Amino acid sequence: MKKYLKHVIFLLLLTWSSPFLLAQKKQPDWSKIYAEQLFHITTVMVTDVASPPVAARIYAYTNLAPYRVLQESGVNFKHADILRQSKIQGQMSPLSLEKVASPEFAAIYAMFLVGEKVMPSGYLLREKQNDWKEWGLKTKIVNTKNLEAHMAFAKSIADQVLASAKTDGYLQLTAMNRYTPVEGPGYWYPTPPAYMSAIEPEWKTMRTFFLQNLNDFAPLPMAAFNMETGSSFQKQTMEVYELGKNLSTEERLIANFWDCNPFKVEFAGHMSIGVKKISPGGHWMGITGIAAQKARLDFTETTYLHALLGMTLHDAFVSCWKAKYDTHRIRPETVINQHIDQSWKPLLQTPPFPEYSSGHSVISSAASVILTAYLGDDFAFTDNSEVYFGLPEREFSSFFQASDEAAISRLYGGIHFRDAIENGVSQGKKIGTSIWENLAK
Numbered sequence: 001m002k003k004y005l006k007h008v009i010f011l012l013l014l015t016w017s018s019p020f021l022l023a024q025k026k027q028p029d030w031s032k033i034y035a036e037q038l039f040h041i042t043t044v045m046v047t048d049v050a051s052p053p054v055a056a057r058i059y060a061y062t063n064l065a066p067y068r069v070l071q072e073s074g075v076n077f078k079h080a081d082i083l084r085q086s087k088i089q090g091q092m093s094p095l096s097l098e099k100v101a102s103p104e105f106a107a108i109y110a111m112f113l114v115g116e117k118v119m120p121s122g123y124l125l126r127e128k129q130n131d132w133k134e135w136g137l138k139t140k141i142v143n144t145k146n147l148e149a150h151m152a153f154a155k156s157i158a159d160q161v162l163a164s165a166k167t168d169g170y171l172q173l174t175a176m177n178r179y180t181p182v183e184g185p186g187y188w189y190p191t192p193p194a195y196m197s198a199i200e201p202e203w204k205t206m207r208t209f210f211l212q213n214l215n216d217f218a219p220l221p222m223a224a225f226n227m228e229t230g231s232s233f234q235k236q237t238m239e240v241y242e243l244g245k246n247l248s249t250e251e252r253l254i255a256n257f258w259d260c261n262p263f264k265v266e267f268a269g270h271m272s273i274g275v276k277k278i279s280p281g282g283h284w285m286g287i288t289g290i291a292a293q294k295a296r297l298d299f300t301e302t303t304y305l306h307a308l309l310g311m312t313l314h315d316a317f318v319s320c321w322k323a324k325y326d327t328h329r330i331r332p333e334t335v336i337n338q339h340i341d342q343s344w345k346p347l348l349q350t351p352p353f354p355e356y357s358s359g360h361s362v363i364s365s366a367a368s369v370i371l372t373a374y375l376g377d378d379f380a381f382t383d384n385s386e387v388y389f390g391l392p393e394r395e396f397s398s399f400f401q402a403s404d405e406a407a408i409s410r411l412y413g414g415i416h417f418r419d420a421i422e423n424g425v426s427q428g429k430k431i432g433t434s435i436w437e438n439l440a441k
Contacts, residue, residue, distance in 0.1 A: 186225025346414025
């Protein structure tokens with residue numbers, strides 16, 4: 001009888017302890033962890049009011065660092081090396097570092113180190129670095145003996161990425177001449193309520209990662225400025241004007257969901273208040289994290305996808321900004337106030353740069369090409385990336401549905417003409433397709 005009881009007790013203890021043992025062996029949800037840690041980068045950018053193209057550059061380098069950590073760790077990626085066809089391949093030579101026990105830990109730490117240096121308020125990430133070290137020790141991903149080795153590994157990669165960033169043309173932008181609006185009808189001029197100066201007029205001089213010749217990705221010609229009744233430009237102007245006065249509830253929701261304007265300013269008496277929002281690129285990095293979690297990508301593939309998306313966004317913004325400051329096109333708000341209705345205002349606040357082509361249309365389409373190629377055309381997802389900023393979730397059946405909605409939101413918002421949207425979509429798809437196809441060469 002005693003022998004029988006001992007056997008029963010042993011079985012009970014084994015049953016009770018099994019879930020605990022399984023939990024101990026369970027791997028961290030790395031795709032979720034990656035998205036959570038990357039969001040710390042986003043919040044600092046919001047604090048700094050990073051312009052859309054600057055934000056994309058930050059995402060490119062902060063996500064490139066984790067990718068390089070995994071490369072140096074000897075990880076095998078499912079797809080071709082991102083850097084093989086890039087302009088910075090020669091700057092990312094092997095470092096022959098001693099391998100670390102947790103490339104994942106080093107990768108996130110490297111992300112924070114790069115973020116600290118490429119953002120004005122990057123010092124805010126020092127707290128996140130400490131939190132990350134504490135988490136690593138608590139979860140035993142690292143230990144007190146090998147923590148310093150992981151940090152040194154991450155710093156070596158971060159230093160290499162930062163050295164590359166210093167040569168991309170960004171540091172030279174401040175020495176260039178200030179932008180002066182082109183005089184004459186049809187050209188961009190600062191818009192209300194803040195009448196801010198043009199943002200990043202020389203961004204076209206920035207080094208791209210993948211695009212060899214920006215002229216190959218220029219949008220189709222825009223409609224010429226002509227306010228005569230029946231002209232293409234006049235019809236498009238009237239479309240923006242009339243639609244703005246008759247927006248449905250759903251159209252308003254779509255416009256606000258994709259607003260992503262970090263420069264929005266509200267006035268209260270004599271005070272001006274900046275409204276904190278993520279950039280268009282930040283919205284798509286959020287979608288990338290959501291998709292990685294739904295697809296249950298491991299850390300390697302999560303890192304790969306984020307790095308590729310960040311670099312694609314950067315190139316798409318350089319291409320789009322070249323078009324903007326090649327055309328200097330007037331915004332709908334200006335032309336409508338001058339020629340149709342002085343009191344008309346768009347639903348969304350007009351961002352401070354020329355109109356053609358539509359930035360959100362370009363970068364959203366480029367991003368959707370990459371995400372669709374990686375995860376499939378019928379990848380449904382719930383976009384909750386704007387919940388933190390007070391907007392509800394939205395359901396999408398595919399990445400292309402989301403990018404098409406982002407594009408048309410600019411018409412609903414009253415900040416773009418239709419040809420800037422439609423030609424911007426084509427421009428972005430051409431960029432995304434070129435980048436993806438060149439990876440396989």
